[in-house]
Amino acid sequence: MIVCGGGAAGTELSFAFKQRWSEFFGQEIQVKLICAKSEPVDEECRQTKDQIQRLLREKNIQIITNTTVKEILKDGVILANGDKVEGNVAVWATGAEPQGVTAKSDLAIMKGFFRVNKFLQSTSHPNVFAGGDCITMEDYADKSYPSKAGVYAVREGPFIAQNVIHFIKGENLDEYVP
Numbered sequence: 001m002i003v004c005g006g007g008a009a010g011t012e013l014s015f016a017f018k019q020r021w022s023e024f025f026g027q028e029i030q031v032k033l034i035c036a037k038s039e040p041v042d043e044e045c046r047q048t049k050d051q052i053q054r055l056l057r058e059k060n061i062q063i064i065t066n067t068t069v070k071e072i073l074k075d076g077v078i079l080a081n082g083d084k085v086e087g088n089v090a091v092w093a094t095g096a097e098p099q100g101v102t103a104k105s106d107l108a109i110m111k112g113f114f115r116v117n118k119f120l121q122s123t124s125h126p127n128v129f130a131g132g133d134c135i136t137m138e139d140y141a142d143k144s145y146p147s148k149a150g151v152y153a154v155r156e157g158p159f160i161a162q163n164v165i166h167f168i169k170g171e172n173l174d175e176y177v178p
C-alpha cells in the first residue's frame with residue numbers, strides 16, 4: 001500500500017489501512033507514506049509532529065520524504081527523481097483540488113474554486129450559494145483558513161440554507177465568519 005501525500009488525510013489513511021487491512025487480510029500489510037515535505041503533517045506544531053512520527057514508527061509505516069509522485073504504475077509509483085517505490089495499491093491524498101465542472105462553469109473563480117463573498121454567495125451570480133471544499137472566500141484568500149476541512153463545511157451549511165431563504169425573501173443576508 002502506497003499513500004501519496006503526507007498531509008493529515010494521507011497520514012490518517014496510512015494508519016487506517018495498516019490497521020484495517022492487516023486485520024482483514026490476516027497478515028501485516030506494508031504501508032509507505034510519501035511526503036512532499038521533510039516530514040508528515042508538516043504544518044502542525046512540533047509536539048504533534050513528534051507524536052505522529054513516533055506512532056508511524058511504532059506501527060512500522062515507512063515514511064518517504066522530500067519527494068513527489070510523478071507516475072502511478074500497476075506495481076508501484078515513480079518518484080520525481082525516477083526511483084520506483086513498489087506496491088500493489090496506491091492512494092492519492094495530495095489535497096483538495098478543483099473539479100473540472102468548476103473550471104468550466106461561468107461562475108467567478110478564485111484560486112481555482114468558486115469565488116464567494118462573506119455571505120457564501122457567488123460574486124458573479126448572486127442567486128448561487130456555495131460552501132465546503134469547492135469555494136474560496138474572497139476575504140480570506142490570503143489567509144491559512146478556512147482550510148478545506150469538514151469542520152468548516154458543516155458550519156457553512158446552515159448559513160447557506162438561511163441565506164437562500166433570505167435571498168428569496170429579499171432580506172439582508174447573514175455573514176459567515178469562519
Ligand SMILES: Cc1cc2nc3c(=O)[nH]c(=O)nc-3n(C[C@H](O)[C@H](O)[C@H](O)COP(=O)(O)OP(=O)(O)OC[C@H]3O[C@@H](n4cnc5c(N)ncnc54)[C@H](O)[C@@H]3O)c2cc1C
Pocket residue numbers: 008009010012013099101131132133134148149150151152153
Ligand atoms: C481521509 C480524509 C480524512 C479527513 N479528515 C477530516 C477531519 O478529521 N476533519 C475535517 O474537518 N475534515 C477532514 N477531511 C476533509 C473533509 O472530508 C472535507 O473537507 C469535507 O468532506 C468537504 O465537504 P464538502 O461537502 O465540501 O465536499 P465532499 O464531502 O467531498 O462532498 C462533495 C460531494 O459532491 C459529490 N459531487 C462531486 N461532483 C459532483 C457533481 N458534478 N454533481 C453532483 N455531485 C457531485 C461528491 O460525490 C461528494 O459526495 C478529511 C478528508 C479526507 C480525504
